Amino acid sequence: GIQVEQSPPDLILQEGANSTLRCNFSDSVNNLQWFHQNPWGQLINLFYIPSGTKQNGRLSATTVATERYSLLYISSSQTTDSGVYFCAAGYNQGGKLIFGQGTELSVKP
Amino acid sequence: DVKVTQSSRYLVKRTGEKVFLECVQDMDHENMFWYRQDPGLGLRLIYFSYDVKMKEKGDIPEGYSVSREKKERFSLILESASTNQTSMYLCASNEDEKLFFGSGTQLSVL
Numbered sequence: 001g002i003q004v005e006q007s008p009p010d011l012i013l014q015e016g017a018n019s020t021l022r023c024n025f026s027d028s029v030n031n032l033q034w035f036h037q038n039p040w041g042q043l044i045n046l047f048y049i050p051s052g053t054k055q056n057g058r059l060s061a062t063t064v065a066t067e068r069y070s071l072l073y074i075s076s077s078q079t080t081d082s083g084v085y086f087c088a089a090g091y092n093q094g095g096k097l098i099f100g101q102g103t104e105l106s107v108k109p
Numbered sequence: 110d111v112k113v114t115q116s117s118r119y120l121v122k123r124t125g126e127k128v129f130l131e132c133v134q135d136m137d138h139e140n141m142f143w144y145r146q147d148p149g150l151g152l153r154l155i156y157f158s159y160d161v162k163m164k165e166k167g168d169i170p171e172g173y174s175v176s177r178e179k180k181e182r183f184s185l186i187l188e189s190a191s192t193n194q195t196s197m198y199l200c201a202s203n204e205d206e207k208l209f210f211g212s213g214t215q216l217s218v219l
Contacts, residue, residue: 031206041197043210086152088208095140095203096167099152 002027004089006100013077013107021072021103023087031090031097032063034072038083046072046085077107112136113211115200121217128187130214132200141183142208143167143175146197158183190218 003026013019025032034046047054047061049070054061058077063070074081084104088097116131134141142157144167154167156175164175172194176184183202187194195218200211 033206033208035208035210041213041215043199043201043213045207045209048205048207088152095142095206095208096154096157097208099144101149101151 002029002089002091002098004087004098004100006085006087006103008103009101010104011106013105015077015079015107015109017077017107018073018075019077019105021074021085021087021105023070023072023089023100025068025070025087025089027068027091029065029068029089029091031095032065032070033088033097034061034070035086035088036081036083037086037102043086074105077105079107079109081105082107113200113202113209115198115211115214117214118212119215119217121219122187122190123219124191126187126190126218128190128216128218130185130187130198130200130216132183132185132211133181134183134202134209135181136202136204136209137180138202138204139180140203141177142201142203143173143183143185144199144201145169146199146213152199155185192218194218 051065060073084102087100090097113134143155144152158177174186198214
């Protein structure tokens with residue numbers, strides 16, 4: 001099955017800094033999503049991005065399906081960006097996704 | 110906004126008890142999912158459902174069953190709870206492949 005690997009596992013930033021999170025997947029996918037889990041445990045869907053680039057405010061994501069990776073960019077980070085970021089991938093399985101281990105981000109004031 | 114509601118935020122049960130975790134979504138989604146999340150293991154799929162009365166096993170179905178009698182409700186059942194089922198349980202539904210999660214139920218089995 002599909003394997004999903006995320007890097008780095010942990011990241012500490014000063015408020016205002018930019019960061020890039022990476023997600024590698026082992027096989028062809030037609031479903032790639034990014035999530036943010038806040039410190040209270042709620043998982044929020046950030047992007048559905050099987051290919052191409054999308055932007056939402058200070059966040060943007062790019063997936064290069066042919067090279068089997070996706071990147072999540074966070075610009076001008078804020079303390080509220082802290083939490084764990086998950087990448088999840090799937091292929092023709094009705095929305096069934098395999099999750100990476102996550103990147104734990106801590107933004108310091 | 111999509112809303113996925115899990116009935117309990119925290120739950121404490123005894124070994125051997127039958128446990129029901131309830132999940133309701135209000136957006137008429139066809140697909141619903143149950144995941145569990147454990148430190149160091151990430152999120153793992155337990156069961157999913159594509160339609161009423163329809164279910165499929167995920168990656169770790171052992172010790173669990175599910176019920177989907179109505180489209181909006183998907184229940185996870187622990188027939189005889191064990192301590193290794195202590196975990197965060199997350200319900201989700203999807204629309205056009207995009208997955209939406211409930212707030213989770215932290216289950217402790219003593």
